[in-house]
Amino acid sequence: MRVSLARFVLKRPETSAVVVTAILVTFLTITTGGTWLSFANLQSVSRITAVLAIMAFGEALVISTGEVDVSVGSVFAMGALIFIGVGRTVNLGVALLLALGGGLLIGLLNGAVVAFFRVPSLIVTLGTLFLFRGIAYGVTEGFYFGASDEVRSRLIFNVMGGANLGGVNVAVLWALVALLVLHVVMFYMPMGNRILAVGGNAASAYSRGVNVARVRLIVFALSGLLAAFAGMLDAASIGYVDGSFGELMELEAIAAAVLGGCSLVGGRCSLLGTLLGAFLLRAVGSYLVILGIQPQWFILLLGVIVVLASLSDRVLTKLLFRLQQR
């Protein structure tokens, strides 16, 4: 009985994320004398968690196929820049379509090169990471794009991240919707089965008739789309965007997915875990802010978290295998 409970718990990929989150929240709350748990702080943490989570969901899908997408930080910026840049000059509806379409296209570009030419995804997306970061800096020329009050009052702008509902930013709702939809796709639809199969053993999946190239293309396309969407939500709630928007977020997205129980070699995925992973990272970030610690420490910490998360990913996988074999 005890073993089977342990087995069930360990079998869930998000287990460690849940445990760590619970411990962390307690720790953060106590050491800040309750400030961390205040409504104001939770309000901001929930918004920034939601934005990161939406991007990290896309990353989680890519990671599930055994690939990686490091371009998401720049795609995030492109989504935000197009939305605000076009929205304030042309039309918000057009801006919305162009922003999402742009993200989708970049994702398709990444996916096509990876799927059809079999170039390592790290290299491909490293190339697009810098390509689109260069473009982001190029179009802003060191300035930022701001949304006027008139633009901010529009419905589309509010739905796409501008508004708060009962104190909670709409991005949070979007993140929950994305979680629900993607969770269903991943675990209750054929596509999810095939994504996991490609990550587990691409040759076997291929031999069973799975269109492996198409699966790869689709996950990269989704990752691009979601990153651009997240960028839009963030830009709309902040109200302006510059060329550095979303820098370093690719690492946070990878970290969130790995912390959430997605295996870097592919074949193992949890979107709920990824959400918790995103929360964990953002919670730590906000903690540093409350304590008045230089934000640069977060970069350092992020490096450590990524390495530790992937180390524990290895250990956990081994442990799981041993436990299952009993």
Add this chain to the structure above:
Amino acid sequence: MRAPAVGIQHVTRPLTRFRKRPDAAIVLGTILVFLVFGAVDPESWFQFFTMINITRYAAILGLLAIGQTIVILSREIDLSVGSVYGIVAIAFIASEPTLGVPLSLLAALMLAAAIGLLNALLVLRGGISSMIATLGALFFYRGIIYVTTGGTVMRFSQGARAHWLTQAFGGQWLRLDNAFLWFMLIAVLASLVLYHSRFGNHLLAVGGDETTALARGVTVVRTKTIAFVACSLLAGLSGIVTIAQNPQTHVTLGMQLELESIAAAVIGGTQLGGGRGTVLGSVLGTFFLTAVRSEMITLGAPPSWYTAFVGIALLLGATINTVMARRSGA
């Protein structure tokens, strides 16, 4: 493929042999770029000043690219080189007042070696992919740079600048930067080691087929560890050379160099699958990128254009490389 007429197989013509080299494309590409820029902008391009600018940046990037090539040949990757470059440079300059130039130089290089060793440890003992381990390292050391320097700019004292050792890296000889001479010397050494030593043989074997290499008694862990340490050391040396030439630090020192070094190696013909590539290719890849960078600066393009260009170069270079490798049946 099997040649239909058997006779040709023995006397491969020089042209065919050249075409089969992994660095064939970049040799032609670099010549072309220099000629085109020379034709477009003849007054300034072939001037001494332009060339010295190119060799100066080429030396810095080239040292990193050689290190990156060694790691890629062993079928790993090192994304941390830009941060290592920065942190070693800062360590050098920060420890100089207390240790003096020779000792601080030694300490800085030891720091570089230690970082390489830690990367190797995480990858080979910890079992995480080199991509993630060194991505973590990239941010960790960048974080340390931010936290320790906090935006302040450090400089060498007059004495330290004039020290012979600083001059050995930062001075000039026969009107050429010593940095460039170091770069050339190391390129030749690295070529010799890769193609004419046991270690080189092991490195190529490990990158080409790890299981076979292991079965033939090659110590994979040791070979890869040396590759990581060499890469970090070269990144560190590049940082030291930079400081010796231009003795002041900045928090953004070395940012984006991981991308440029990988791009130089990849467009130089180094196969990402490991085991195939040349130092010459990476050196030329460096010249190629540096030439474009220099021309962009001349034309007054903002730095972001160069960033975008390197991104495209990497994307195209990697794709063409991979497709060609599959064609030739590797």
Add this chain to the structure above:
Amino acid sequence: METERAPLISLRNVNLWYGTVQALRDVSVDFYQGELVGLVGDNGAGKTSLVNIISGIVAPTSGEVYLDGQRITSFHPKLAIDLGVETTQQSVGLCDNLSIARNYFLGREPVRRIAGIPFIDLGKMRKEGRKAITAFGLRESVDVDGEVALLSGGERQAFKIARAVYFRSRILIMDEPTNNLSVRERERVNDLAVQLKDQSLLVIYITHDIFQIHRIADRFIILENGAKVADVPRNLMSAEDLERIIREGVGNDAGSPRSG
């Protein structure tokens, strides 16, 4: 087989290169409906490569492949499966990270549409998966929701065969299906192969167990260094002769360049 019947599958002058290795040399062979063909040969002779072409895993470098007299021009496992080729592969076919139920239907997941959205029918997948487990005498304790990684070598093999039999349509290819199987299970697989042939399927059976295949097959194709060296009906060759040819070869030396 009788010459007046049209072959179901027909390979004409097929060559296959893996980079610089030639795995198949100018192979021409016909397969007919309702026969059980034993495909034999030494290790590395090209048996797996040959069936990989039929099941769409690899495309031949040159040569023609016909199914039902129609020339096949694009090779993809999905196409082969849709055309009725079911295969138990030698080294691939299972994703260790997925459950038995999910592996069973991989690539052909049964769906229940709710408002047009295809949801996988987990209930059916479990039911059929469980049936396969019990039918093939896998351990009682095997759990359809457990990962395939936990199955033993023989259990994996049995599972692959059960799956292929479940999805059978016209052609069943079995690449060394009795590997890792106990004597009892081996008998079952052989009986099944004969049964399916009697249901007028084409069964292509690869094995190194010459005496076993000699008992059940109608015809043998022997490959050596990628070339077809013999294609004989059972009544024209004894098991001993068959084994001798495979062991000693017919002198098709791979080293000598072949002009073609």
